[in-house]
Amino acid sequence: MTIWEDQSFEPGVTRGVQVGPLQIWIKRETREWLLGRSYETDPDNVPGLGLIDGQAPDDIEYERWAASAQDKQIRLKPALPDRPLVAMTDAPLFVPPNYQTTVYVSMPLWVRLETGQPLKPVVLTEMPCILNSSTWYGDPVAGELCYSLRTRARTEVPEGKQDLHRVLARLTIENATDAEALEFQRVCIRAPDLRVYQQQDTFWTNDVHMTTRGVGKPDVLRYSEGAPTEASESILLSQPRAQNKGGMIKGGIADFKSWVSR
Amino acid sequence: MSDIYNQIKELLADPMFSAGFRILIILVIALPFLYLVSALVRRRVQQRFSQQSAMLAGKAISYGGFLLVLVVVLNELGFQLGALLGAAGIAGIAIGLAAQSSLSNVISGAFLISEKAISVGDLVKVGDDMGFVLSIDLLSVKIRAFDNRFIRIPNEDLVKSRLMNFSHFAIRRIDIEVGVAYREDPQRVMDVLSDIAKNYPLCLDEPEPLILFKEFADSSLNFLFGIWCVRTDFLEVKNNIMMLIKRRFDEEDIEIPFPHRTVYTGSRTDPMPLRVVNEWPSDEMAHGQQS
Numbered sequence: 001m002t003i004w005e006d007q008s009f010e011p012g013v014t015r016g017v018q019v020g021p022l023q024i025w026i027k028r029e030t031r032e033w034l035l036g037r038s039y040e041t042d043p044d045n046v047p048g049l050g051l052i053d054g055q056a057p058d059d060i061e062y063e064r065w066a067a068s069a070q071d072k073q074i075r076l077k078p079a080l081p082d083r084p085l086v087a088m089t090d091a092p093l094f095v096p097p098n099y100q101t102t103v104y105v106s107m108p109l110w111v112r113l114e115t116g117q118p119l120k121p122v123v124l125t126e127m128p129c130i131l132n133s134s135t136w137y138g139d140p141v142a143g144e145l146c147y148s149l150r151t152r153a154r155t156e157v158p159e160g161k162q163d164l165h166r167v168l169a170r171l172t173i174e175n176a177t178d179a180e181a182l183e184f185q186r187v188c189i190r191a192p193d194l195r196v197y198q199q200q201d202t203f204w205t206n207d208v209h210m211t212t213r214g215v216g217k218p219d220v221l222r223y224s225e226g227a228p229t230e231a232s233e234s235i236l237l238s239q240p241r242a243q244n245k246g247g248m249i250k251g252g253i254a255d256f257k258s259w260v261s262r
Numbered sequence: 263m264s265d266i267y268n269q270i271k272e273l274l275a276d277p278m279f280s281a282g283f284r285i286l287i288i289l290v291i292a293l294p295f296l297y298l299v300s301a302l303v304r305r306r307v308q309q310r311f312s313q314q315s316a317m318l319a320g321k322a323i324s325y326g327g328f329l330l331v332l333v334v335v336l337n338e339l340g341f342q343l344g345a346l347l348g349a350a351g352i353a354g355i356a357i358g359l360a361a362q363s364s365l366s367n368v369i370s371g372a373f374l375i376s377e378k379a380i381s382v383g384d385l386v387k388v389g390d391d392m393g394f395v396l397s398i399d400l401l402s403v404k405i406r407a408f409d410n411r412f413i414r415i416p417n418e419d420l421v422k423s424r425l426m427n428f429s430h431f432a433i434r435r436i437d438i439e440v441g442v443a444y445r446e447d448p449q450r451v452m453d454v455l456s457d458i459a460k461n462y463p464l465c466l467d468e469p470e471p472l473i474l475f476k477e478f479a480d481s482s483l484n485f486l487f488g489i490w491c492v493r494t495d496f497l498e499v500k501n502n503i504m505m506l507i508k509r510r511f512d513e514e515d516i517e518i519p520f521p522h523r524t525v526y527t528g529s530r531t532d533p534m535p536l537r538v539v540n541e542w543p544s545d546e547m548a549h550g551q552q553s
Contacts, residue, residue: 086468133466134463135466140435148468
């Protein structure tokens with residue numbers, strides 16, 4: 001059974017689900033759900049996806065959710081983080097003037113626990129597969145609270161099997177200036193605006209296209225409407241949290257100091 | 263029945279009664295209507311703007327409406343508004359002279375609002391008073407202190423004095439002075455502090471934590487450790503980060519010294535010479551008696 005299907009629980013049943021380093025513990029009482037989580041702390045031992053054999057640790061803290069006696073099914077759905085992500089590259093990538101490039105950024109998956117009908121779900125809680133630290137995107141006077149992410153920002157689709165607790169985003173960066181090279185070192189990916197797709201064992205977001213027009217001018221952000229380019233036969237799993245369609249944004253890719261004139 | 267009807271007709275024909283009746287009708291209709299409009303406007307403005315703006319809009323509607331109702335009522339009572347305004351002009355000069363302070367507060371309040379230096383709900387410090395802004399009114403600002411004291415600060419005082427608003431920006435930096443013993447390696451200390459910030463979830467990765475080797479003080483090497491956090495996490499971060507520093511310094515055997523003085527005998531390397539003069543004195547010697 002895949003973990004993304006509806007799961008039935010009788011009162012008194014406890015079940016564990018592994019999603020990468022995240023372990024989700026679900027306990028059903030007569031009129032409540034008890035939802036808990038723990039994380040694998042060994043970075044070299046990152047389990048995959050599946051049900052857990054064994055008992056929940058004793059020190060799990062559970063959230064209590066009221067439930068009707070008839071409501072015995074719970075559903076896990078993949079989702080994206082609830083805040084934008086500031087992805088910082090290990091090494092900067094320079095984009096020449098009038099040039100565009102594509103990078104692939106891997107983001108942590110979140111798991112949403114729902115009950116109710118698929119078309120009218122009741123979201124109980126959400127859990128990140130990886131705990132990212134917080135960061136501020138902008139200056140101390142004005143900005144936005146985001147999650148921090150380190151990325152290699154590969155220019156090719158990563159080879160091999162992808163981690164099942166991560167989502168790949170295809171980001172096209174266009175430098176629309178005539179004479180200024182763009183030092184791509186940090187990008188703010190607006191995860192709440194993206195959708196989640198699945199093709200085979202890989203999760204994807206819809207494509208993001210970001211155009212920078214120079215210092216002092218807002219970037220232009222566009223999202224693809226359909227499936228991602230690299231996964232044209234993927235199925236849609238989750239809608240975006242926010243309904244932004246893109247538009248002009250300030251400082252989407254980098255702060256202005258990172259522009260290099262040639 | 264016709265007697266009652268005639269009596270009512272006579273009453274209504276009476277000018278005084280008629281005016282009073284009209285005034286009553288005006289008040290019964292106008293006052294609830296004014297209250298309703300004020301509440302609606304407040305709600306709408308709060309949805310689109312801020313609680314502060316909603317409060318101001320509501321008060322503007324209320325005060326303006328009351329003034330209009332007053333003018334209508336006075337008109338019904340037969341007062342000549344022209345003469346009344348003339349008299350009010352003269353009275354206004356007298357009142358203005360007498361109420362300079364109040365007028366100053368009103369004008370200062372208008373400046374405060376236009377500057378947007380503070381809003382309802384902000385945490386502010388004015389002089390020795392610190393607390394949350396409850397309201398910004400015509401004459402004064404009301405603050406609730408942490409211990410639930412109610413503080414009223416005249417607007418004039420606020421405009422003239424230095425005001426600190428802790429809620430204006432979304433993030434804040436917590437500055438901690440850390441002193442370590444002279445024997446410690448400064449680079450190692452800075453690395454440990456950096457690691458503490460990196461591993462603490464509520465510490466923001468950006469803006470980057472500030473770690474500054476500040477000075478060679480009398481008893482210690484002093485560092486300034488500044489970490490950024492979301493404003494609402496300030497207290498929790500302040501407490502936790504101090505505990506984390508102490509715990510980690512203990513684990514790394516980094517000494518936090520207390521103030522001390524080192525006394526030299528003139529030579530840097532030789533210890534201070536000591537000579538045992540006597541054993542611990544006997545009771546007789548201790549009490550000043552010769553043995």
